[in-house]
Amino acid sequence: MNCEARYYAIVTGASQGLGRAIAEQLALRRHNLLLVALPGTGLPELADSLADRYKISAWFLETDLMRVEAPRELLEYAKTNSLTVDILVNNVGIGHGGAIGEYTDEAVEQSVFLNMRCTTLMTNTFSGELSRRGRAYILNIGSFGGFMPVPYKSIYSATKSYIYNFSLAVREELRSSGVIVSVAMPGGIITNDIVRERIRKLGPLGRLNALEPDVAAGFLIDKMLSGRSVIIPGWTNRVAYYIGCALPFKLLMAMTRRIFRGIS
Secondary structure, eight states: OOOSTTEEEEEESTTSHHHHHHHHHHHHTTOEEEEEEOTTSSHHHHHHHHHHHHTOOEEEEEOOTTSTTHHHHHHHHHHHTTOEEEEEEEOOOOOOOOOTTOOOHHHHHHHHIIIIIIHHHHHHHHHHHHTTSSSEEEEEEOOGGGGSOOTTOHHHHHHHHHHHHHHHHHHHHTGGGTEEEEEEOOOOBOOSHHHHHHHHHTOHHHHHHOBOHHHHHHHHHHHHHTTOSEEOOSHHHHHHHHHHHHSOHHHHHHHHHHHHTTOO
């Protein structure tokens, strides 16, 4: 991480949950911030609070990243205000679930646009700018579900599998540029009461693997800065990954089908 005060980290989906916790962890490390989230989500107040508590510069842009123009507008905003970016955290996403055939058109569109298109556009838009830093970082937020097909989370797990493969491919493309690309593959993150209830319904294993946002965020930032390619926060999730690799595929699918049936 560049320690000079002029560098900024962009965090999308920064107003709540994991994105807010990542912004806090970066501020804790005295890194300036450019926060991005929807209007009316408390972003100005968050930027002021982080700037005051950590004595950093915290800018914000309220915009809807479902808009295809948003990434270019964000790049122009940074350039216009002389905000030199050396970290990009693509956190924005959505986690719809359910049986195929029961999704609304809006849910499908949100899943594909936010989870896949937005991360792709942001990475494509900022990769050239980041390569001018000499040393820079991209952290894309995937999901543990991206390691495998997940019945009743079929669209979500497929979009996060895309993020996993996209991130590792871009990591190789940018290897000589000084831009280090990492992909985070967290399990359950307890971001709000709705997620807490979903995790409760998953049973003891789901509750064991779930993490509070600040715990996950601290681990993710530490590993990103160390250059880790794939980051799985939580030792139980790392154990589960290796167990999953060893299980027969049919058994793994039967287990996940039973776990996620009826959980939206």
